[in-house]
Every structure is written in structure tokens, then in C-alpha cells.
């Protein structure tokens with residue numbers, strides 16, 4: 001969009017569109033209950049055309065057909081928008097997805113997801129098209145149906161986004177914070193990364209400093225332990241994109257520091273997520289390693305992981321220290337960037353664990369990320385063990 005006027009116009013159109021298609025909205029429910037008496041507009045229009053355009057002359061027949069076709073087109077367009085999430089088979093969507101696959105994107109986020117079926121469908125398509133590359137699918141939670149089917153959608157996805165812009169147009173505004181809390185919490189329990197998006201620093205589209213309320217909103221998302229926060233308008237067309245990013249970063253760092261220093265961890269029940277025996281072992285190792293790291297006030301956790309699973313299991317525990325994750329493929333390294341507290345690196349592994357440790361100690365020391373004497377807890381999915389040591 002060229003300027004904010006264009007954006008405002010587009011946004012206003014979108015809001016009107018949302019109001020027109022939202023069955024959750026009072027006037028639509030009222031219309032259906034009282035005026036339409038349970039019939040759809042489409043059924044009533046057909047009835048109207050059939051009764052009003054009586055007669056069997058050819059001109060009447062043509063008018064009848066034309067009227068029905070016209071109403072059908074409007075109805076089809078309305079349904080297309082309303083069932084946006086289910087109709088991911090629309091040709092433009094598939095073209096966009098193909099473009100993403102060709103460009104080697106790491107994530108595809110799908111809007112207005114209504115059920116796990118949509119996610120599974122997209123995943124099968126990506127698997128068939130992307131020839132071995134692993135593109136993660138993020139479910140955008142922004143409709144009443146996505147909230148109804150939250151758990152199955154999150155289970156099927158590789159992560160979720162609390163898309164507060166559209167969500168706030170689909171449910172009453174005062175319900176958005178509790179929906180956010182619920183989605184973030186469930187994602188953590190199910191070990192899926194979660195992004196909190198939209199209007200975090202909305203006023204910074206025009207002004208160089210945020211409002212107190214915006215800072216409180218960012219703090220709350222950090223306190224809920226979301227994996228990522230996403231700017232949209234602030235960086236897409238705002239006047240202070242870098243400042244907005246800097247504010248987001250400084251507020252997040254400050255809250256997390258306070259969290260660690262004051263030991264304000266809220267106990268959270270983390271149900272088992274491992275289904276295979278090997279996964280359950282990894283999970284137990286990671287839970288214990290995170291606990292040891294907190295109890296010993298370790299300087300860093302190191303994880304050597306081929307698939308990224310152990311790194312995500314460590315991240316799920318939200319330990320007090322940074323987690324350095326080492327993995328062998330670029331796609332896993334890039335994907336791990338989305339997860340809370342992980343600093344991922346790609347490198348090839350030796351068979352000997354000591355050689356891997358020495359290599360990574362040198363790498364991080366050279367970058368000033370650790371120093372001699374630091375206490376490190378290391379886990380690995382090759383050895384399935386926990387090692388506690390000081391950096392040489």
C-alpha cells in the first residue's frame with residue numbers, strides 16, 4: 001500500500017466485509033432467526049424469483065435464470081470469504097503457496113483456520129510439492145471456529161499465531177486477552193511455538209514512542225511466555241519501524257530479566273507430549289536438564305539435535321539461561337529461530353561427543369557468547385544423556 005489513506009480505506013472495507021460475513025454478529029443472527037426464519041438468504045431469493053417471476057414465456061425464463069445466477073454469484077462470493085480457511089483450494093492461495101515453496105520459505109501461515117483438516121490438507125500438499133524440504137505450517141487463530149477447535153488445530157500445526165487484528169473483529173474485543181492467554185498456554189503445553197501478533201505498538205505507526213498501555217500489552221505477552229511477538233503495520237508502513245523493533249526488544253528483555261532475577265516463575269503443568277518411547281526419554285531428559293540448569297544457576301544449556309525435537313523440548317521448559325542449539329541442517333536451524341530462548345547454529349557433528357563439545361565451546365567463545373569457567377549443561381539426542389561441566 002502506498003500510503004495510510006489507502007491502508008485506511010482497505011482496512012475499513014475489510015471491517016465492513018467482516019461484519020457482513022460474520023455469523024457471530026448480532027444482526028446476522030437476528031436476521032436469520034426472525035426475518036429468514038432459519039432459511040438462508042439464497043433459499044429465500046430462489047423462492048422469491050420463482051414466485052414473482054411467474055409465467056412461461058422465454059423472456060421470463062431468461063430473467064428468472066439471470067436473477068438466480070446473479071444471486072448465486074453474490075452468495076458464492078460471500079461463502080468464499082466466510083469459509084476462507086476451509087477453501088484453501090482457491091487458486092490464488094495455491095499460487096501463493098507454490099510461490100512460497102519455490103522461494104524456500106521456512107513457514108506458511110494459513111488464515112482463518114477452522115479445523116485440523118485444513119492444516120493436514122496443506123501439509124500433504126507441501127509434502128507432495130516441496131520434495132524433502134520441511135516447511136512448517138502456522139495456524140492463524142482469528143475466528144470463532146478456530147477457538148472452538150483450538151486443541152485439534154494446534155495439534156495438527158507446527159505452531160500458531162494469535163492474529164489479534166482479525167480475531168478482534170470476529171469476537172468481542174474484551175474476549176481477545178483471555179483467548180490470547182488460552183492459545184499461548186495450550187501451545188506451550190503441546191510444545192508448539194506461538195506468535196502474538198498485531199497492534200502491539202500500533203501508535204508507533206505515527207509516533208516515535210509507545211503508549212504506556214502498549215508497553216503493558218507487550219509485557220503481558222512476554223509474561224505469558226509467548227515464543228515470538230510480531231509487528232505488522234508498525235514495520236510494514238509505520239514511520240518508525242526500527243524504533244518499534246527496539247522498543248519491542250527492550251521491553252521483552254527487561255521483563256525476562258526481571259522474571260529471572262525475581263524468580264517469578266509461575267508453575268505450569270506441562271503434560272507429556274512424547275508419543276514414542278524415544279521421545280518420552282528425550283522429554284524426561286530435557287525437563288530434568290532445564291531443572292538442573294535453574295537449580296545450579298547455569299550460564300547456558302547446550303543441545304545437540306538432528307531433528308530439533310530436543311531443542312524444542314528444552315525451550316518448552318522456559319529455563320532461566322540461554323539455550324544454544326546445534327543442528328546439522330539449515331532448515332532445522334532456521335525453524336528453531338521461532339522458539340523461545342533458542343540460539344540455533346548449524347554444524348556437522350562428530351561421532352565423539354567430546355569433540356562436539358570442544359568445537360562448540362571454541363565457536364561460542366570466539367563470539368563472546370560464553371567464557372572460560374561458565375557452567376554449562378549439555379544434552380544430546382545422540383547420547384540421550386545430561387552432562388554438567390565448566391567451559392575450559
Ligand SMILES: CC(=O)C(=O)O
Nearest residue numbers: 163164165166197198
Ligand atoms: C496478523 C493478522 O492476520 C491479524 O492480526 O489479523
